[in-house]
Amino acid sequence: MPGSYYIPRVNLIEPGCFKKIGEWTKTLGGSKAFIVASLGEYGEAQGKMVADVLTKDGIPNKIYAGAGPNPTDKMVMDGVKEYKEFSSDILIAIGGGSAMDCAKGIGLVVSNGGNIHDFEGMHKSKKNLPHFIAINTTSGTGSEVTSVSIITDTEKDRKMTIVDWRITPDVSVNDAELALSMPASLTAASGLDALSHAFEAMVASDATPITDALSFEAASLIFKWLPVAFNDGQNLEARKEMCHGAFLAGLAFNNSGLGFAHALSHPITAMYGTPHGVATAVVLPAVVKYNMQTSQNKYAQLAHAMKVDIPWHSDSDNAAKVVPALLKFYKQLKIPVGLLDLGVKESDIPALAEAASKELVGRTNPRAGSIPIFTQLYNDSLNSVRL
Ligand SMILES: [Fe+2]
Numbered sequence: 001m002p003g004s005y006y007i008p009r010v011n012l013i014e015p016g017c018f019k020k021i022g023e024w025t026k027t028l029g030g031s032k033a034f035i036v037a038s039l040g041e042y043g044e045a046q047g048k049m050v051a052d053v054l055t056k057d058g059i060p061n062k063i064y065a066g067a068g069p070n071p072t073d074k075m076v077m078d079g080v081k082e083y084k085e086f087s088s089d090i091l092i093a094i095g096g097g098s099a100m101d102c103a104k105g106i107g108l109v110v111s112n113g114g115n116i117h118d119f120e121g122m123h124k125s126k127k128n129l130p131h132f133i134a135i136n137t138t139s140g141t142g143s144e145v146t147s148v149s150i151i152t153d154t155e156k157d158r159k160m161t162i163v164d165w166r167i168t169p170d171v172s173v174n175d176a177e178l179a180l181s182m183p184a185s186l187t188a189a190s191g192l193d194a195l196s197h198a199f200e201a202m203v204a205s206d207a208t209p210i211t212d213a214l215s216f217e218a219a220s221l222i223f224k225w226l227p228v229a230f231n232d233g234q235n236l237e238a239r240k241e242m243c244h245g246a247f248l249a250g251l252a253f254n255n256s257g258l259g260f261a262h263a264l265s266h267p268i269t270a271m272y273g274t275p276h277g278v279a280t281a282v283v284l285p286a287v288v289k290y291n292m293q294t295s296q297n298k299y300a301q302l303a304h305a306m307k308v309d310i311p312w313h314s315d316s317d318n319a320a321k322v323v324p325a326l327l328k329f330y331k332q333l334k335i336p337v338g339l340l341d342l343g344v345k346e347s348d349i350p351a352l353a354e355a356a357s358k359e360l361v362g363r364t365n366p367r368a369g370s371i372p373i374f375t376q377l378y379n380d381s382l383n384s385v386r387l
Contacts, residue, residue, distance in 0.1 A: 140190025142250020
């Protein structure tokens with residue numbers, strides 16, 4: 001809703017800030033912490049890092065490393081059961097979007113009762129969640145600052161979008177030291193997700209001067225620092241600036257909405273398992289071209305953020321530099337520039353276009369769409385020659 005801004009109450013963004021989570025758990029009144037982490041060994045290890053800090057600070061805790069990629073209703077309800085069995089009073093999520101989204105779902109059901117399906121849609125909760133600290137480790141998703149959770153309905157094999165101001169975390173944590181171990185491919189995928197958030201938020205129909213400022217600075221930082229972090233994962237300055245960029249992009253889209261790049265990418269990820277950030281980046285140039293007639297001045301500003309504009313040239317000329325600059329940027333990050341390279345089949349486009357037309361995230365795209373439009377955008381994204 002334009003004019004209403006949702007943002008975590010406290011935001012920690014500096015190398016080493018992760019160590020303050022025990023202090024903040026106590027400040028929020030938490031005495032038994034439920035740690036939600038990603039599924040598998042890596043998630044277990046991240047959960048253990050949180051547990052070690054809390055234990056050192058004398059806070060009993062339990063790890064639930066059950067948030068798989070694209071977390072499901074079952075994962076949420078299993079987490080609810082474990083949360084109650086442990087009699088927890090505070091939620092702490094660590095990881096990327098999956099852990100955060102799962103924790104948000106657990107919090108909703110723990111405090112409101114019922115089933116996670118009851119909360120699909122906008123602002124369905126009636127009661128506040130337990131206090132919630134969200135620790136982001138990927139500098140991309142923005143989920144540590146948003147009031148959005150995407151949960152898979154396993155029975156209907158579809159994704160439920162939950163938007164609820166009460167699931168906005170109380171404390172967001174972006175510690176660049178936690179990002180140092182990210183492999184280059186994940187750095188690129190998550191960084192491009194953040195870049196797409198900035199691009200879509202900038203032109204979204206609910207954008208305001210506040211979200212424009214956030215989007216512009218996010219795009220500037222990500223365009224400058226993502227290649228540095230990609231080429232040298234141990235560069236703490238690059239990791240820190242990517243924390244800033246992804247954080248700003250998250251705040252921007254949480255308050256202005258997204259657009260067709262996300263609407264088109266969700267079905268690709270669902271059908272082929274393509275990483276979200278890569279799928280979104282690959283369809284973004286076609287969406288930029290499509291939106292050009294409504295958003296030329298905004299794209300000219302983004303060209304300035306990318307430092308590819310020429311100040312005395314017209315908005316039209318500068319905006320036209322955005323798509324070539326994006327394609328060049330993708331090559332630097334060694335990600336494909338077309339859907340064919342991602343393994344998308346032309347014969348699947350009708351099904352993809354129909355699924356994209358049902359995506360809630362597309363509602364704030366600055367130009368309206370339709371199934372034929374989504375079909376065209378997928379076709380335009382098949383390879384960079386078509387752009
Ligand atoms: Fe995204």
